[in-house]
Amino acid sequence: MINFANFSVLIVAILSLMQFFIPLFGKIFSLKTLNYTISFISISCFTLLSISFLTLISAYINSDFSLLNVWSNSHTSKPLIYKISGSWGNHEGSMLLWCWVMSLYGFFVAINFQKISSDFKTKILMFQGILSFGFIIFLKFKSNPFEKLFPVPEEGIGLNPLLQDPGLAFHPPFLYLGYVGLSIVWSFALAGLFNDSFDKNWATKTKPWVILSWVFLSIGITLGSYWAYYELGWGGFWFWDPVENASLLPWFAMTALMHSIILLEKKKVLYNWVIFLCLLTFSLSVMGTFLVRSGILNSVHTFASDPARGIYILTFLIAMVLVSLLVLLKKTKEEKIYKSSSKLTFILINNWFMIFFLVTVLIGTIYPIFSEVLINTKISVGPPYYNSILIPIIIPFLFLMALGPKFKIYGKLKNQLKNIFVILFFSILINFLIVKLLNKPTMLTNLIIISSLFLILNSAIDFLKHLKVSNINHSISRTISHLGFGMLLLFIGLSENYTYEREFNLKVGDTAKFKSYEIEFKKLNLKNFKNYQAIVAEFKILNLKKNSIKNSYPEMRIYNNPETITYEASISSNILRDYFMTISKVDESEFYNIRFQNKPFMLMIWFSAFLIALGGITRVFLRT
Numbered sequence: 001m002i003n004f005a006n007f008s009v010l011i012v013a014i015l016s017l018m019q020f021f022i023p024l025f026g027k028i029f030s031l032k033t034l035n036y037t038i039s040f041i042s043i044s045c046f047t048l049l050s051i052s053f054l055t056l057i058s059a060y061i062n063s064d065f066s067l068l069n070v071w072s073n074s075h076t077s078k079p080l081i082y083k084i085s086g087s088w089g090n091h092e093g094s095m096l097l098w099c100w101v102m103s104l105y106g107f108f109v110a111i112n113f114q115k116i117s118s119d120f121k122t123k124i125l126m127f128q129g130i131l132s133f134g135f136i137i138f139l140k141f142k143s144n145p146f147e148k149l150f151p152v153p154e155e156g157i158g159l160n161p162l163l164q165d166p167g168l169a170f171h172p173p174f175l176y177l178g179y180v181g182l183s184i185v186w187s188f189a190l191a192g193l194f195n196d197s198f199d200k201n202w203a204t205k206t207k208p209w210v211i212l213s214w215v216f217l218s219i220g221i222t223l224g225s226y227w228a229y230y231e232l233g234w235g236g237f238w239f240w241d242p243v244e245n246a247s248l249l250p251w252f253a254m255t256a257l258m259h260s261i262i263l264l265e266k267k268k269v270l271y272n273w274v275i276f277l278c279l280l281t282f283s284l285s286v287m288g289t290f291l292v293r294s295g296i297l298n299s300v301h302t303f304a305s306d307p308a309r310g311i312y313i314l315t316f317l318i319a320m321v322l323v324s325l326l327v328l329l330k331k332t333k334e335e336k337i338y339k340s341s342s343k344l345t346f347i348l349i350n351n352w353f354m355i356f357f358l359v360t361v362l363i364g365t366i367y368p369i370f371s372e373v374l375i376n377t378k379i380s381v382g383p384p385y386y387n388s389i390l391i392p393i394i395i396p397f398l399f400l401m402a403l404g405p406k407f408k409i410y411g412k413l414k415n416q417l418k419n420i421f422v423i424l425f426f427s428i429l430i431n432f433l434i435v436k437l438l439n440k441p442t443m444l445t446n447l448i449i450i451s452s453l454f455l456i457l458n459s460a461i462d463f464l465k466h467l468k469v470s471n472i473n474h475s476i477s478r479t480i481s482h483l484g485f486g487m488l489l490l491f492i493g494l495s496e497n498y499t500y501e502r503e504f505n506l507k508v509g510d511t512a513k514f515k516s517y518e519i520e521f522k523k524l525n526l527k528n529f530k531n532y533q534a535i536v537a538e539f540k541i542l543n544l545k546k547n548s549i550k551n552s553y554p555e556m557r558i559y560n561n562p563e564t565i566t567y568e569a570s571i572s573s574n575i576l577r578d579y580f581m582t583i584s585k586v587d588e589s590e591f592y593n594i595r596f597q598n599k600p601f602m603l604m605i606w607f608s609a610f611l612i613a614l615g616g617i618t619r620v621f622l623r624t
């Protein structure tokens with residue numbers, strides 16, 4: 001079966017190339033009947049890649065160490081869930097997942113559940129085919145997960161313990177459904193350019209793919225953020241790591257695209273801008289793939305360090321971008337002029353905010369690379385850079401998010417001013433209460449809280465209005481996402497400003513007292529698990545101010561395959577705060593280093609992020 005799976009990848013490469021050239025031959029020789037084979041080819045590619053992917057998963061489940069990929073990333077004692085998720089927890093397996101997801105999107109277009117015209121569908125699958133060919137060739141000759149190993153070893157090396165986590169079962173698939181979903185948007189854009197069919201129908205057919213990809217990418221980023229919080233022991237949810245940024249870049253572009261394509265559908269404006277964003281989003285996705293897999297970045301997230309692989313992806317990216325730009329420049333069309341005092345203007349302003357965020361993060365991500373290559377100097381761009389540039393800009397952005405929906409298309413606020421000032425007053429009042437209850441934050445923090453509350457209150461009022469009317473329309477999806485975004489920024493601001501952290505050394509039986517906390521190091525327990533041993537510490541946390549007691553159980557895990565020690569945080573959560581604690585051994589002593597944090601509103605951060613995605617899901621189902 002493994003030989004068949006390996007051969008299937010080569011067959012898919014040939015079929016993908018046929019998927020691109022058959023429509024060209026059909027047009028040259030006026031053989032439109034050839035176009036009917038395109039859907040069959042696309043469905044065949046999906047079927048063959050599904051067989052290959054399931055075969056790889058089966059090899060992991062059965063610990064088939066005749067495959068180099070399985071031997072390098074698994075072992076017999078690994079729990080079943082990590083054997084399955086481990087199949088895509090490495091470079092080769094993740095590329096097979098990438099290609100499979102790309103074929104999945106092609107499959108859904110091929111079965112024509114959107115009732116797309118035959119000629120338009122053919123062109124979409126044609127461009128999807130050439131994309132697939134590029135990645136399948138890369139998979140087959142540079143990243144083959146079915147490469148054989150002889151003689152067959154009895155045991156495997158094992159998977160990185162940091163990846164032996166349930167988060168790996170969900171984070172990469174959701175992220176790829178978002179990343180790779182952009183490929184079909186790219187294909188829709190080129191098909192529309194060649195068909196000269198940028199109209200309401202094109203926007204209506206393309207919009208669900210944009211929103212679905214945005215939803216999956218939003219969920220994938222959130223799951224990755226949560227995994228970093230509880231598994232890596234950093235005590236935070238976002239560190240502006242270059243590979244984290246690589247997933248954020250297409251999200252910014254896609255958010256701008258999602259808003260713009262809705263206006264194109266309604267008012268037939270922003271043609272060129274929408275097409276540019278369609279091409280940009282997938283280009284950013286491929287660029288992220290290059291950064292992760294080329295070895296030029298040093299990160300816990302990176303998959304590979306093979307320069308040859310990086311050169312291939314970079315060449316493919318450059319070719320894709322050049323072709324996209326050439327087609328776009330050749331097919332650009334005149335835009336009709338729209339009024340400046342309109343909702344359109346707010347959408348455009350918000351789009352430019354997104355592009356500003358994108359460029360800021362892009363510069364912070366790639367500047368260290370150029371610095372090392374050009375002047376041989378290693379630098380690190382971290383939170384101070386991003387916070388100093390982005391936070392002041394986010395404040396007016398939040399106000400615009402709240403005010404933009406108040407405009408009707410080509411309309412004015414007029415009667416909305418009274419309500420706006422009332423909501424602003426309550427936002428300032430609530431901020432004053434927060435400051436009184438906690439402590440004095442900076443002026444910038446005050447403004448973040450006020451602008452977030454302004455967006456939250458506006459969105460909550462709009463949401464209640466939607467619930468009162470019998471005909472709930474698509475505007476409720478925007479309201480839900482905006483509500484979630486306002487909450488996300490509010491709780492991030494509160495958590496970052498009011499986190500309390502203390503690091504100290506204790507030995508078993510000792511008690512540390514600081515501020516309003518009393519932490520007793522009660523005991524250590526040794527526990528054996530299937531694939532590791534754990535030294536579990538037990539602490540009693542007494543909050544003297546609230547007279548509450550919590551127990552905490554941070555761990556030091558000792559893995560044999562491969563030999564690694566990891567430090568697992570103990571997180572005690574409720575809606576108001578997290579107690580976050582890690583433990584590590586102080587060398588050649590009986591003391592242990594303890595890191596304790598009281599982090600407010602962490603659960604609300606995750607809830608807010610999923611609320612943003614829920615708005616997109618709602619939009620897909622409410623098509624009015």
